[in-house]
Amino acid sequence: MKVLNPLAETKKQETKINQIEKIEKISLINNTKPNTDTILKEITKNLNTKILKFTKPAGAPAPDHEIQKASQANLCILALGDCGSCTTWLILDAIRLEKLGTPTITICSDKFAKFAEELAKAHGASNLRIAKIEHPIAGLKKDEIIKKTRQTIEDIKGFIR
Amino acid sequence: MMKGCGCLINHQPNSLEKINLDFYQKKFTDGLPIIPPTPERVEKFYEYSSRDPEEVIAVLPPRNGEATIEKIAINAVMAGCPPQLMPFIENTIMAIADEKFNLAAINATTHPISVAIIVNGPIADEIGFNCSTGCLGPGNLPNATLGRALRLCLINIAGAIPGIGDYATMGSPAKYTYCFAENEDENPWEPLQAERGFPEKSTTVTVIGAEAPYNVNDHRSTRPEDILDTIIDTISTAGSNNSHVPGEILVIMGPEHAKAIATEGWEKDDVKDYIHENAMVPSNLADRGGRALDKKHVKDEMVKITRSREDVVIVVAGGVGRHTLVAPGFGGSSKSTTRALKLKNGTYATSIKDYNMREKRE
Numbered sequence: 001m002k003v004l005n006p007l008a009e010t011k012k013q014e015t016k017i018n019q020i021e022k023i024e025k026i027s028l029i030n031n032t033k034p035n036t037d038t039i040l041k042e043i044t045k046n047l048n049t050k051i052l053k054f055t056k057p058a059g060a061p062a063p064d065h066e067i068q069k070a071s072q073a074n075l076c077i078l079a080l081g082d083c084g085s086c087t088t089w090l091i092l093d094a095i096r097l098e099k100l101g102t103p104t105i106t107i108c109s110d111k112f113a114k115f116a117e118e119l120a121k122a123h124g125a126s127n128l129r130i131a132k133i134e135h136p137i138a139g140l141k142k143d144e145i146i147k148k149t150r151q152t153i154e155d156i157k158g159f160i161r
Numbered sequence: 162m163m164k165g166c167g168c169l170i171n172h173q174p175n176s177l178e179k180i181n182l183d184f185y186q187k188k189f190t191d192g193l194p195i196i197p198p199t200p201e202r203v204e205k206f207y208e209y210s211s212r213d214p215e216e217v218i219a220v221l222p223p224r225n226g227e228a229t230i231e232k233i234a235i236n237a238v239m240a241g242c243p244p245q246l247m248p249f250i251e252n253t254i255m256a257i258a259d260e261k262f263n264l265a266a267i268n269a270t271t272h273p274i275s276v277a278i279i280v281n282g283p284i285a286d287e288i289g290f291n292c293s294t295g296c297l298g299p300g301n302l303p304n305a306t307l308g309r310a311l312r313l314c315l316i317n318i319a320g321a322i323p324g325i326g327d328y329a330t331m332g333s334p335a336k337y338t339y340c341f342a343e344n345e346d347e348n349p350w351e352p353l354q355a356e357r358g359f360p361e362k363s364t365t366v367t368v369i370g371a372e373a374p375y376n377v378n379d380h381r382s383t384r385p386e387d388i389l390d391t392i393i394d395t396i397s398t399a400g401s402n403n404s405h406v407p408g409e410i411l412v413i414m415g416p417e418h419a420k421a422i423a424t425e426g427w428e429k430d431d432v433k434d435y436i437h438e439n440a441m442v443p444s445n446l447a448d449r450g451g452r453a454l455d456k457k458h459v460k461d462e463m464v465k466i467t468r469s470r471e472d473v474v475i476v477v478a479g480g481v482g483r484h485t486l487v488a489p490g491f492g493g494s495s496k497s498t499t500r501a502l503k504l505k506n507g508t509y510a511t512s513i514k515d516y517n518m519r520e521k522r523e
Contacts, residue, residue, distance in 0.1 A: 001175040004198045006189050006235045008226030008318040057406065059266040060494030084269035084328030085494075088223060092265065115223075115269065115328065122225045122320075 013124035015095050018103040020075055020160055027052040027073035027102075029062060031090060034138040035145045036080040039107065042149040043077065043156065059085035062093045071100040077156075081108035081116055082137045091119045094128060104128070105159055107152060109135035131155035184239075188322050191312055191337055195239035206234035209247035209516040211505040218251060219258035222265035224320025228254050233310075236317055240310035245288055245513050246303060249366055250310050252500040253278055254318075256368040257311075261496040267370045268321040271328050272402055274491045275335035276315070277371040277411060278308055279476050280342045281354040282364030284502060284513055292342035294480025297374065297413075308338030335373035341478050347416035348477035349423035356429065357499045363509045369474060369497035371411045372401070374486035385422040389432065393439050396466065396487040399446035403466035406492030407458050410467060412436065413486040415479040433473040440473075441465045468493065 026049050030036045044051055054070055056062035062070070070076050076097050081087030087108055094104040108116045110132045120128040133152045137145065173179060180197045184190050196202065207214060207230070214231040221228055230251070237250050257264050257276060267274050280290050291301040299305070320326035329336070345352045354365040379391040396410055403410060422432060441463040448454040448464075458464050466489070467473055474497055479486075502510040510516060 001180065001197055001199060003180055004200060004203055004231075004235045006184075006198060006232065006239060006313065006317040008221075008224075008228060008232045011220045011225045011227055013225070057494055059270065059406070059492060060263060083271040085266035085272070088265045088269045112328070115326070118325075119223050119269075122223060 010122060015098055015123055015125035017098055017125060017127045017129070018101055020103045023049055023074045023160070025050040025052065025073040027054065027070035027076040029066075029070055029076060029078040029093065030055045031058045031078070031080060031086050032056075033058055033080045033082055033086055035140060038142055038145045039079055039133065039137070039149050039152065040077065042146050043153055056093070059089060061089055061096075067093065067096050067100070071097055071102040073102065076102050076104045077107065078104060079107035080133070080137060081106060081112050082135060083112070084115065087112040087116050088119060091116050091128065092123070095120070095123050095125050098125065098128070105131050105156055107131045107133055109133055109137060111135040129159045131159070189317055190239070191309065191316065193337070196241050198235040198238040202238045203231065203234045205244040206237060206247045209244050209513070210251060211516065212251075219254050221254075221258060221315070221319035223269050223326045224318075226318035226320060228258070228314065228318050232318055233314060236313040237310040240306050240313050242306040242310050243302070246307050246310070248284075248502045248510065248513070248516050249280060249307055250314075252366045252502055253307070253311055253368060254314060256366055256498040256500045259498040262368060262370070262498050263491070263495040264319065267491055267495055268315060268319055268326060269328055270491070271330045272491065273329050273331060273333035273335070273372055274370045275333055275339050275373065276311060277335070277369050277488070278311060278340040279353060279367040279369070280307075280340070280365070281345065281352050281367070282502075283362060284364035284510060285342045287513055290342035292344040292478050296341040296344075296478050297486070304340045304342070305338050308340035311340075312336060312338065333373050335371070339371070341413070343476050344416055344478045347420070349419050350429035350477070353476055354499060354501070359499065359501050360509060362511070364502045365499050366502075367497055367499040369409060369411055370491035370495040371488040372490075374411070374413060374488040377485040377487055378483070379418065379485070380483045383421070385425045385427050385432075386435070388418055388422060389435050390439070392485055392487060393436055396489065397440045397442050398489070399442050401466065401489035402492035403489050404442040404447040404464060405454050406494065407464065407466050407468045407472070408493040408495065409472045409474055409490040409497055410440070411488040411490065412473060412475045413479065413488070414475055414477050415482060415484045416477055417481070417483045418485050419477045429475060430470060433470040433475060436473045437465065437467045437470050440467060
Protein backbone atom coordinates (compact mmCIF):
# COMPACT_ATOMS: atom_id res chain seq x y z
CA MET A 1 0.00 0.00 0.00
CA LYS A 2 1.51 3.33 -1.03
CA VAL A 3 0.90 6.08 1.48
CA LEU A 4 1.59 9.80 1.18
CA ASN A 5 3.64 11.85 3.62
CA PRO A 6 1.50 14.14 5.83
CA LEU A 7 4.45 16.33 6.86
CA ALA A 8 4.45 19.74 5.15
CA GLU A 9 7.43 21.45 3.57
CA THR A 10 8.56 24.52 5.47
CA LYS A 11 8.67 27.99 4.02
CA LYS A 12 12.23 28.93 3.18
CA GLN A 13 13.34 32.11 4.90
CA GLU A 14 16.62 33.79 5.74
CA THR A 15 17.10 36.35 8.51
CA LYS A 16 20.42 38.16 8.81
CA ILE A 17 21.63 38.38 12.42
CA ASN A 18 23.30 41.71 13.11
CA GLN A 19 26.70 42.09 14.76
CA ILE A 20 26.83 43.65 18.23
CA GLU A 21 29.13 46.62 17.98
CA LYS A 22 29.70 49.61 20.26
CA ILE A 23 26.86 49.75 22.80
CA GLU A 24 25.74 53.24 23.73
CA LYS A 25 22.05 52.60 24.03
CA ILE A 26 20.22 49.42 25.05
CA SER A 27 16.51 48.81 24.70
CA LEU A 28 14.81 46.40 27.09
CA ILE A 29 11.58 44.68 26.13
CA ASN A 30 9.79 43.27 29.16
CA ASN A 31 6.85 40.98 28.40
CA THR A 32 5.51 41.32 31.98
CA LYS A 33 6.11 37.71 32.97
CA PRO A 34 6.73 37.39 36.74
CA ASN A 35 10.24 38.41 37.85
CA THR A 36 11.27 39.73 34.43
CA ASP A 37 11.75 43.16 35.94
CA THR A 38 14.21 41.76 38.50
CA ILE A 39 16.19 39.93 35.79
CA LEU A 40 16.47 42.99 33.57
CA LYS A 41 17.42 45.25 36.50
CA GLU A 42 20.15 42.84 37.55
CA ILE A 43 21.53 42.62 34.02
CA THR A 44 21.67 46.37 33.50
CA LYS A 45 22.51 47.60 37.03
CA ASN A 46 26.21 48.23 36.39
CA LEU A 47 25.95 49.34 32.81
CA ASN A 48 26.87 52.88 31.95
CA THR A 49 24.65 53.11 28.90
CA LYS A 50 21.39 54.77 28.08
CA ILE A 51 18.46 52.40 28.65
CA LEU A 52 15.14 52.48 26.83
CA LYS A 53 12.40 50.45 28.52
CA PHE A 54 9.33 48.92 26.92
CA THR A 55 6.66 46.49 28.02
CA LYS A 56 4.67 44.24 25.72
CA PRO A 57 2.00 41.55 26.08
CA ALA A 58 3.39 38.10 26.79
CA GLY A 59 1.50 36.08 24.21
CA ALA A 60 1.33 38.59 21.40
CA PRO A 61 3.59 40.75 19.23
CA ALA A 62 4.95 44.05 20.49
CA PRO A 63 3.20 46.98 18.80
CA ASP A 64 4.92 48.29 15.66
CA HIS A 65 5.68 51.70 17.16
CA GLU A 66 7.42 50.00 20.08
CA ILE A 67 9.54 47.84 17.82
CA GLN A 68 10.49 50.93 15.85
CA LYS A 69 11.55 52.78 19.01
CA ALA A 70 13.38 49.76 20.42
CA SER A 71 15.26 49.41 17.15
CA GLN A 72 16.92 52.80 17.75
CA ALA A 73 19.27 51.18 20.31
CA ASN A 74 22.56 49.40 19.54
CA LEU A 75 21.25 46.28 21.28
CA CYS A 76 17.85 45.07 22.37
CA ILE A 77 17.41 42.59 25.21
CA LEU A 78 14.06 40.79 25.33
CA ALA A 79 12.73 38.83 28.32
CA LEU A 80 11.27 36.51 29.42
CA GLY A 81 10.57 33.29 27.58
CA ASP A 82 9.48 30.83 30.25
CA CYS A 83 6.40 29.42 28.52
CA GLY A 84 5.40 28.44 24.99
CA SER A 85 3.50 31.52 23.85
CA CYS A 86 5.78 34.09 25.51
CA THR A 87 8.88 32.40 24.08
CA THR A 88 7.22 32.37 20.66
CA TRP A 89 6.52 36.08 20.64
CA LEU A 90 9.90 37.06 22.09
CA ILE A 91 11.66 35.17 19.32
CA LEU A 92 9.35 36.56 16.63
CA ASP A 93 9.80 40.09 17.99
CA ALA A 94 13.59 39.60 18.14
CA ILE A 95 13.48 38.57 14.47
CA ARG A 96 11.49 41.72 13.65
CA LEU A 97 14.22 43.79 15.32
CA GLU A 98 17.03 41.92 13.58
CA LYS A 99 15.28 42.61 10.27
CA LEU A 100 15.38 46.31 11.15
CA GLY A 101 19.13 46.02 11.71
CA THR A 102 19.16 45.90 15.52
CA PRO A 103 21.11 43.11 17.24
CA THR A 104 19.16 41.28 19.93
CA ILE A 105 19.60 38.95 22.87
CA THR A 106 16.54 37.01 24.00
CA ILE A 107 16.38 35.55 27.49
CA CYS A 108 14.62 32.20 27.75
CA SER A 109 14.42 29.63 30.48
CA ASP A 110 16.52 26.56 29.82
CA LYS A 111 13.32 24.51 29.46
CA PHE A 112 12.22 26.63 26.49
CA ALA A 113 15.61 27.38 24.92
CA LYS A 114 15.47 24.43 22.53
CA PHE A 115 12.02 25.44 21.32
CA ALA A 116 13.26 29.02 20.94
CA GLU A 117 16.20 27.81 18.84
CA GLU A 118 13.96 25.65 16.63
CA LEU A 119 11.51 28.51 16.14
CA ALA A 120 14.33 30.88 15.19
CA LYS A 121 15.64 28.23 12.78
CA ALA A 122 12.20 27.92 11.17
CA HIS A 123 12.46 31.63 10.40
CA GLY A 124 15.94 31.33 8.96
CA ALA A 125 17.50 32.85 12.08
CA SER A 126 19.45 29.90 13.43
CA ASN A 127 22.14 32.20 14.87
CA LEU A 128 19.73 34.32 16.87
CA ARG A 129 21.24 35.00 20.28
CA ILE A 130 19.40 33.22 23.08
CA ALA A 131 20.65 33.60 26.66
CA LYS A 132 19.44 31.00 29.15
CA ILE A 133 18.16 31.23 32.68
CA GLU A 134 17.45 28.24 34.85
CA HIS A 135 13.77 27.26 34.96
CA PRO A 136 11.54 28.00 36.89
CA ILE A 137 11.38 31.77 37.27
CA ALA A 138 7.78 32.43 38.30
CA GLY A 139 6.90 32.20 41.97
CA LEU A 140 10.49 32.56 43.23
CA LYS A 141 11.87 35.15 45.63
CA LYS A 142 13.98 38.07 44.46
CA ASP A 143 17.30 36.75 45.81
CA GLU A 144 16.77 33.43 44.02
CA ILE A 145 16.13 35.27 40.75
CA ILE A 146 19.25 37.39 41.18
CA LYS A 147 21.28 34.25 41.78
CA LYS A 148 19.91 32.61 38.63
CA THR A 149 20.54 35.76 36.60
CA ARG A 150 24.31 35.54 37.22
CA GLN A 151 24.66 32.70 34.71
CA THR A 152 22.51 34.60 32.23
CA ILE A 153 24.84 37.57 32.54
CA GLU A 154 27.75 35.27 31.63
CA ASP A 155 25.83 34.17 28.51
CA ILE A 156 25.24 37.80 27.59
CA LYS A 157 28.91 38.70 28.12
CA GLY A 158 29.79 35.84 25.78
CA PHE A 159 27.59 37.33 23.07
CA ILE A 160 28.96 40.83 23.53
CA ARG A 161 32.66 39.93 23.51
CA MET B 162 6.46 6.26 25.16
CA MET B 163 6.82 3.55 22.50
CA LYS B 164 7.35 0.74 25.01
CA GLY B 165 5.00 -2.15 24.49
CA CYS B 166 3.70 -0.96 21.13
CA GLY B 167 5.97 -2.98 18.90
CA CYS B 168 5.00 -6.40 20.19
CA LEU B 169 1.28 -5.75 19.94
CA ILE B 170 0.93 -5.28 16.23
CA ASN B 171 0.98 -7.12 12.95
CA HIS B 172 4.37 -6.40 11.39
CA GLN B 173 3.44 -7.60 7.91
CA PRO B 174 4.66 -4.94 5.48
CA ASN B 175 1.82 -2.70 4.37
CA SER B 176 -0.57 -4.00 6.99
CA LEU B 177 -2.86 -1.40 8.45
CA GLU B 178 -1.24 -1.97 11.81
CA LYS B 179 2.30 -1.55 10.48
CA ILE B 180 1.44 1.72 8.73
CA ASN B 181 -0.19 2.96 11.91
CA LEU B 182 2.82 2.06 14.03
CA ASP B 183 5.15 3.69 11.52
CA PHE B 184 3.12 6.92 11.49
CA TYR B 185 2.81 6.87 15.27
CA GLN B 186 6.53 6.44 15.78
CA LYS B 187 7.21 9.32 13.40
CA LYS B 188 4.85 11.46 15.53
CA PHE B 189 2.45 11.95 12.61
CA THR B 190 -0.65 11.02 14.63
CA ASP B 191 -2.66 12.09 17.67
CA GLY B 192 -2.15 8.63 19.15
CA LEU B 193 -5.32 7.16 17.69
CA PRO B 194 -5.30 4.87 14.64
CA ILE B 195 -5.38 6.64 11.28
CA ILE B 196 -6.75 5.82 7.85
CA PRO B 197 -3.70 5.29 5.58
CA PRO B 198 -3.50 8.27 3.18
CA THR B 199 -3.24 6.43 -0.12
CA PRO B 200 -3.12 8.53 -3.31
CA GLU B 201 -6.58 7.23 -4.29
CA ARG B 202 -8.14 8.36 -1.01
CA VAL B 203 -6.41 11.74 -1.13
CA GLU B 204 -7.44 12.43 -4.72
CA LYS B 205 -11.12 12.13 -3.81
CA PHE B 206 -10.71 15.27 -1.68
CA TYR B 207 -9.58 17.25 -4.71
CA GLU B 208 -13.06 16.81 -6.14
CA TYR B 209 -14.31 19.15 -3.42
CA SER B 210 -11.65 21.82 -3.83
CA SER B 211 -11.43 24.47 -6.51
CA ARG B 212 -7.69 24.76 -6.00
CA ASP B 213 -4.67 22.88 -7.33
CA PRO B 214 -3.16 20.29 -4.98
CA GLU B 215 0.15 22.21 -4.86
CA GLU B 216 -1.44 25.55 -3.96
CA VAL B 217 -0.26 26.92 -0.59
CA ILE B 218 -3.26 28.42 1.19
CA ALA B 219 -1.52 29.22 4.48
CA VAL B 220 1.82 29.06 6.27
CA LEU B 221 1.34 27.73 9.78
CA PRO B 222 3.56 28.46 12.81
CA PRO B 223 5.64 27.53 14.71
CA ARG B 224 7.22 25.30 12.05
CA ASN B 225 6.13 27.60 9.23
CA GLY B 226 4.74 24.61 7.36
CA GLU B 227 3.20 25.25 3.98
CA ALA B 228 -0.43 24.16 4.01
CA THR B 229 -0.98 22.91 0.48
CA ILE B 230 -4.27 21.39 -0.61
CA GLU B 231 -2.45 18.06 -0.89
CA LYS B 232 -1.06 18.09 2.67
CA ILE B 233 -4.41 19.19 4.08
CA ALA B 234 -6.15 16.37 2.21
CA ILE B 235 -3.60 13.80 3.41
CA ASN B 236 -4.19 14.78 7.02
CA ALA B 237 -7.95 14.82 6.50
CA VAL B 238 -7.84 11.27 5.12
CA MET B 239 -5.84 10.20 8.17
CA ALA B 240 -8.48 11.78 10.43
CA GLY B 241 -11.23 9.74 8.78
CA CYS B 242 -12.94 12.69 7.09
CA PRO B 243 -15.31 12.13 4.21
CA PRO B 244 -14.05 14.07 1.13
CA GLN B 245 -17.11 16.33 1.28
CA LEU B 246 -15.59 18.04 4.33
CA MET B 247 -12.75 19.48 2.23
CA PRO B 248 -14.27 23.00 1.89
CA PHE B 249 -14.75 23.13 5.66
CA ILE B 250 -11.16 22.03 6.28
CA GLU B 251 -9.71 24.50 3.79
CA ASN B 252 -11.60 27.40 5.35
CA THR B 253 -10.68 26.28 8.85
CA ILE B 254 -7.00 26.30 7.90
CA MET B 255 -7.29 29.76 6.36
CA ALA B 256 -9.18 31.00 9.43
CA ILE B 257 -6.49 29.88 11.89
CA ALA B 258 -3.85 31.52 9.68
CA ASP B 259 -5.47 34.93 10.19
CA GLU B 260 -2.94 37.11 12.03
CA LYS B 261 -5.47 38.14 14.68
CA PHE B 262 -6.03 34.50 15.63
CA ASN B 263 -2.39 34.28 16.82
CA LEU B 264 -1.82 30.61 16.02
CA ALA B 265 1.88 30.96 16.84
CA ALA B 266 1.04 31.50 20.51
CA ILE B 267 -1.95 29.15 20.62
CA ASN B 268 0.09 26.23 19.32
CA ALA B 269 3.12 26.71 21.52
CA THR B 270 1.60 27.85 24.81
CA THR B 271 1.74 25.96 28.10
CA HIS B 272 -1.95 26.90 28.51
CA PRO B 273 -4.37 24.07 27.57
CA ILE B 274 -6.01 26.11 24.84
CA SER B 275 -7.44 24.30 21.87
CA VAL B 276 -9.09 25.48 18.68
CA ALA B 277 -12.86 25.09 18.69
CA ILE B 278 -14.56 24.99 15.29
CA ILE B 279 -18.15 26.22 15.03
CA VAL B 280 -19.95 25.51 11.77
CA ASN B 281 -23.05 27.36 10.61
CA GLY B 282 -25.33 27.32 7.62
CA PRO B 283 -27.10 25.11 5.11
CA ILE B 284 -24.12 23.04 3.97
CA ALA B 285 -23.34 22.13 7.58
CA ASP B 286 -26.89 20.83 7.75
CA GLU B 287 -26.60 19.05 4.40
CA ILE B 288 -23.41 17.28 5.52
CA GLY B 289 -24.99 16.24 8.79
CA PHE B 290 -22.96 18.12 11.38
CA ASN B 291 -24.58 17.62 14.77
CA CYS B 292 -25.84 20.78 16.44
CA SER B 293 -28.18 19.09 18.89
CA THR B 294 -28.01 16.40 21.58
CA GLY B 295 -24.41 15.35 22.17
CA CYS B 296 -22.98 17.74 19.56
CA LEU B 297 -19.69 17.92 21.47
CA GLY B 298 -19.68 14.25 22.38
CA PRO B 299 -18.96 11.02 20.55
CA GLY B 300 -20.94 9.58 17.66
CA ASN B 301 -20.84 12.48 15.16
CA LEU B 302 -18.71 11.72 12.14
CA PRO B 303 -18.47 15.23 10.61
CA ASN B 304 -17.92 16.95 13.98
CA ALA B 305 -15.38 14.39 15.16
CA THR B 306 -13.38 14.14 11.96
CA LEU B 307 -13.27 17.85 11.07
CA GLY B 308 -11.93 18.63 14.53
CA ARG B 309 -9.46 15.77 14.26
CA ALA B 310 -8.35 16.81 10.76
CA LEU B 311 -7.52 20.25 12.11
CA ARG B 312 -5.48 18.74 14.95
CA LEU B 313 -3.53 16.50 12.55
CA CYS B 314 -2.86 19.54 10.31
CA LEU B 315 -1.61 21.41 13.37
CA ILE B 316 0.72 18.51 14.18
CA ASN B 317 2.02 17.76 10.68
CA ILE B 318 1.85 21.14 8.97
CA ALA B 319 2.25 23.63 11.82
CA GLY B 320 4.53 21.42 13.91
CA ALA B 321 2.38 21.49 17.06
CA ILE B 322 3.81 18.22 18.31
CA PRO B 323 3.51 17.89 22.08
CA GLY B 324 6.86 18.71 23.69
CA ILE B 325 8.30 20.01 20.39
CA GLY B 326 5.99 22.73 19.08
CA ASP B 327 3.11 22.40 21.55
CA TYR B 328 4.14 23.01 25.15
CA ALA B 329 0.74 22.66 26.84
CA THR B 330 1.68 21.59 30.36
CA MET B 331 -0.84 18.75 30.42
CA GLY B 332 -2.51 19.17 27.03
CA SER B 333 -6.26 18.81 26.91
CA PRO B 334 -8.85 16.30 25.74
CA ALA B 335 -10.15 19.20 23.63
CA LYS B 336 -6.99 18.88 21.53
CA TYR B 337 -8.21 15.62 19.97
CA THR B 338 -11.29 17.15 18.38
CA TYR B 339 -13.44 20.19 19.21
CA CYS B 340 -16.10 20.91 16.64
CA PHE B 341 -19.87 21.42 16.60
CA ALA B 342 -22.61 23.14 14.64
CA GLU B 343 -24.88 25.90 15.86
CA ASN B 344 -28.48 24.83 16.44
CA GLU B 345 -29.97 27.48 14.18
CA ASP B 346 -33.49 26.01 14.23
CA GLU B 347 -33.73 26.38 17.99
CA ASN B 348 -31.78 29.60 18.27
CA PRO B 349 -34.10 32.47 19.23
CA TRP B 350 -31.51 35.00 18.04
CA GLU B 351 -29.59 35.53 14.83
CA PRO B 352 -26.99 32.82 14.18
CA LEU B 353 -23.28 33.46 14.55
CA GLN B 354 -22.54 33.98 10.85
CA ALA B 355 -25.33 36.59 10.53
CA GLU B 356 -24.08 38.38 13.66
CA ARG B 357 -20.67 38.57 11.99
CA GLY B 358 -21.97 40.14 8.79
CA PHE B 359 -22.38 37.09 6.56
CA PRO B 360 -25.68 36.28 4.83
CA GLU B 361 -27.89 34.11 7.01
CA LYS B 362 -27.97 31.44 4.30
CA SER B 363 -24.20 31.32 3.98
CA THR B 364 -22.19 28.45 5.39
CA THR B 365 -19.30 29.41 7.65
CA VAL B 366 -16.61 28.06 9.89
CA THR B 367 -15.59 30.02 12.97
CA VAL B 368 -12.42 29.22 14.87
CA ILE B 369 -11.93 30.34 18.45
CA GLY B 370 -9.15 29.63 20.89
CA ALA B 371 -10.95 27.96 23.79
CA GLU B 372 -10.27 25.75 26.77
CA ALA B 373 -12.23 22.52 27.11
CA PRO B 374 -15.82 23.48 27.97
CA TYR B 375 -17.23 23.45 31.50
CA ASN B 376 -20.86 22.84 32.36
CA VAL B 377 -23.42 25.30 33.70
CA ASN B 378 -26.32 23.34 35.15
CA ASP B 379 -29.26 25.63 35.86
CA HIS B 380 -32.61 23.91 36.11
CA ARG B 381 -33.97 26.33 38.69
CA SER B 382 -33.81 29.90 37.43
CA THR B 383 -36.80 31.56 35.82
CA ARG B 384 -35.50 35.10 35.33
CA PRO B 385 -32.94 35.82 32.58
CA GLU B 386 -30.68 37.54 35.10
CA ASP B 387 -30.66 34.44 37.30
CA ILE B 388 -29.70 32.07 34.46
CA LEU B 389 -27.00 34.49 33.36
CA ASP B 390 -25.72 34.89 36.91
CA THR B 391 -25.17 31.13 37.07
CA ILE B 392 -23.27 31.29 33.77
CA ILE B 393 -21.25 34.27 34.98
CA ASP B 394 -20.34 32.61 38.27
CA THR B 395 -19.11 29.54 36.37
CA ILE B 396 -16.94 31.42 33.86
CA SER B 397 -15.43 33.96 36.29
CA THR B 398 -12.43 32.04 37.56
CA ALA B 399 -9.08 33.33 38.78
CA GLY B 400 -7.21 30.51 37.05
CA SER B 401 -8.29 31.40 33.54
CA ASN B 402 -6.15 33.49 31.19
CA ASN B 403 -9.06 35.93 31.02
CA SER B 404 -8.55 36.92 34.66
CA HIS B 405 -5.24 38.63 33.94
CA VAL B 406 -5.50 39.26 30.20
CA PRO B 407 -9.21 39.80 29.48
CA GLY B 408 -10.39 38.56 26.10
CA GLU B 409 -12.91 36.33 24.38
CA ILE B 410 -14.96 33.66 26.11
CA LEU B 411 -17.12 31.02 24.44
CA VAL B 412 -20.66 30.50 25.72
CA ILE B 413 -22.36 27.47 24.15
CA MET B 414 -25.88 28.13 25.33
CA GLY B 415 -28.35 25.27 25.46
CA PRO B 416 -31.57 26.01 23.51
CA GLU B 417 -33.69 25.78 26.68
CA HIS B 418 -31.63 28.45 28.42
CA ALA B 419 -31.63 30.61 25.29
CA LYS B 420 -35.39 30.37 24.86
CA ALA B 421 -36.04 31.09 28.54
CA ILE B 422 -33.98 34.26 28.25
CA ALA B 423 -35.34 35.35 24.85
CA THR B 424 -38.95 34.81 25.92
CA GLU B 425 -38.48 37.62 28.43
CA GLY B 426 -37.56 39.97 25.59
CA TRP B 427 -33.78 39.81 25.83
CA GLU B 428 -31.87 40.21 22.58
CA LYS B 429 -28.50 38.56 22.03
CA ASP B 430 -26.69 41.86 22.60
CA ASP B 431 -28.50 42.30 25.93
CA VAL B 432 -27.15 38.92 27.00
CA LYS B 433 -23.65 39.76 25.83
CA ASP B 434 -23.75 43.11 27.63
CA TYR B 435 -24.96 41.53 30.86
CA ILE B 436 -22.22 38.90 30.80
CA HIS B 437 -19.54 41.45 29.92
CA GLU B 438 -20.62 43.83 32.68
CA ASN B 439 -20.86 41.19 35.40
CA ALA B 440 -18.27 38.50 34.68
CA MET B 441 -15.33 39.53 36.84
CA VAL B 442 -12.71 38.24 39.22
CA PRO B 443 -11.28 39.93 42.35
CA SER B 444 -8.12 41.71 41.20
CA ASN B 445 -6.10 40.41 44.14
CA LEU B 446 -6.65 36.87 42.82
CA ALA B 447 -5.99 37.83 39.20
CA ASP B 448 -2.82 39.77 40.04
CA ARG B 449 -1.17 37.22 42.30
CA GLY B 450 2.29 36.01 41.41
CA GLY B 451 3.69 39.28 40.20
CA ARG B 452 2.13 39.14 36.74
CA ALA B 453 1.66 42.74 35.74
CA LEU B 454 -2.08 43.22 35.42
CA ASP B 455 -3.00 46.09 33.13
CA LYS B 456 -4.61 48.61 35.47
CA LYS B 457 -7.07 49.72 32.80
CA HIS B 458 -8.94 46.45 33.35
CA VAL B 459 -9.27 46.97 37.12
CA LYS B 460 -12.25 48.76 38.63
CA ASP B 461 -13.24 48.69 42.29
CA GLU B 462 -10.67 45.94 42.85
CA MET B 463 -12.36 43.69 40.28
CA VAL B 464 -11.17 42.63 36.81
CA LYS B 465 -13.67 42.07 34.03
CA ILE B 466 -12.78 38.91 32.14
CA THR B 467 -13.88 40.35 28.79
CA ARG B 468 -12.95 43.70 27.23
CA SER B 469 -16.25 44.37 25.52
CA ARG B 470 -19.57 42.89 24.47
CA GLU B 471 -17.83 41.52 21.35
CA ASP B 472 -15.60 39.31 23.50
CA VAL B 473 -18.65 37.35 24.64
CA VAL B 474 -19.06 34.80 21.84
CA ILE B 475 -22.50 33.20 22.15
CA VAL B 476 -23.52 30.15 20.14
CA VAL B 477 -26.75 28.20 20.71
CA ALA B 478 -26.18 24.45 20.51
CA GLY B 479 -27.21 21.22 22.15
CA GLY B 480 -30.44 19.32 22.71
CA VAL B 481 -32.94 18.94 25.52
CA GLY B 482 -31.91 19.99 29.00
CA ARG B 483 -31.22 23.18 30.89
CA HIS B 484 -27.47 23.22 30.42
CA THR B 485 -24.98 25.65 28.92
CA LEU B 486 -21.27 25.15 28.37
CA VAL B 487 -18.66 27.83 28.92
CA ALA B 488 -15.02 27.95 27.90
CA PRO B 489 -12.47 30.61 28.80
CA GLY B 490 -10.37 31.79 25.87
CA PHE B 491 -6.67 32.46 25.41
CA GLY B 492 -6.84 36.02 26.71
CA GLY B 493 -6.54 39.30 24.88
CA SER B 494 -4.08 38.19 22.23
CA SER B 495 -6.29 35.94 20.11
CA LYS B 496 -9.45 36.81 18.23
CA SER B 497 -11.90 34.34 16.75
CA THR B 498 -12.23 34.34 12.99
CA THR B 499 -15.11 33.43 10.70
CA ARG B 500 -14.85 32.46 7.04
CA ALA B 501 -17.60 31.65 4.57
CA LEU B 502 -17.54 28.75 2.14
CA LYS B 503 -17.24 30.44 -1.22
CA LEU B 504 -16.70 29.19 -4.73
CA LYS B 505 -13.82 30.24 -6.94
CA ASN B 506 -15.97 32.96 -8.55
CA GLY B 507 -16.53 34.53 -5.13
CA THR B 508 -20.14 33.50 -4.68
CA TYR B 509 -21.36 31.79 -1.52
CA ALA B 510 -21.64 28.02 -1.86
CA THR B 511 -25.20 26.85 -1.32
CA SER B 512 -24.68 23.10 -1.53
CA ILE B 513 -21.74 20.72 -1.24
CA LYS B 514 -22.53 19.75 -4.82
CA ASP B 515 -21.30 23.20 -5.91
CA TYR B 516 -17.82 21.97 -5.06
CA ASN B 517 -17.88 18.66 -6.84
CA MET B 518 -15.37 19.43 -9.54
CA ARG B 519 -15.47 16.01 -11.14
CA GLU B 520 -19.25 16.20 -11.45
CA LYS B 521 -18.87 19.56 -13.18
CA ARG B 522 -16.26 18.28 -15.60
CA GLU B 523 -18.38 15.30 -16.50
